[in-house]
Amino acid sequence: MSLFEALGGERGIRRFVDELGRRLVDDAELGPLFAGVDGEGLQRHREHYFSAVLGGPELYSGRGLREAHRHLGIDDAQFDRFATIADEALAAIDAGADVVADVRDLLSRLRPVVVAGASGSISRPGDPDRLA
Numbered sequence: 001m002s003l004f005e006a007l008g009g010e011r012g013i014r015r016f017v018d019e020l021g022r023r024l025v026d027d028a029e030l031g032p033l034f035a036g037v038d039g040e041g042l043q044r045h046r047e048h049y050f051s052a053v054l055g056g057p058e059l060y061s062g063r064g065l066r067e068a069h070r071h072l073g074i075d076d077a078q079f080d081r082f083a084t085i086a087d088e089a090l091a092a093i094d095a096g097a098d099v100v101a102d103v104r105d106l107l108s109r110l111r112p113v114v115v116a117g118a119s120g121s122i123s124r125p126g127d128p129d130r131l132a
């Protein structure tokens, strides 16, 4: 079973992304980063992104993750906060322990792509940061 299916398919991804997006916007530390961002467009891109990288049918047509985050200057502490909030969003949709572990693993592989100035790359063809 793909991670997409384990998360509950399209509906599960939508619930996860809804919970994630709401928590991020409400967060005292990270919320300000989303001021002025088209929230609906971002949520759609997040849905398509997670569907595409987790084995679902959607195609992702947004920017590559490195390009999408470069101007934000995200640091490691902000990335850690994002990962904690993602855990909370998964708990809110009652995701199983296996799914939580796999999503954590995916996010940790994306850290060098999202954190500004981080060295390291996972840009082998087919890796999640190449989806564009």
Ligand code: HEM
Binding pocket: 030, 033, 034, 037, 038, 041, 042, 045, 046, 049, 062, 063, 064, 065, 068, 069, 072, 074, 078, 079, 082, 106, 107, 110, 111, 114
């Ligand atoms: C591995 C973790 C992450 C994933 C999978 C992810 C996913 C995405 C995706 C798919 C987009 C849309 C790109 C587009 O529309 O072209 C996006 C944009 C964005 N992300 Fe992330 N993101 C991650 C980490 C973070 C972190 C840690 C932060 C802040 C602390 C963040 C803040 C933002 C913001 C503010 C935008 C909108 C940028 C803009 O439109 O100007 N993201 N992210």
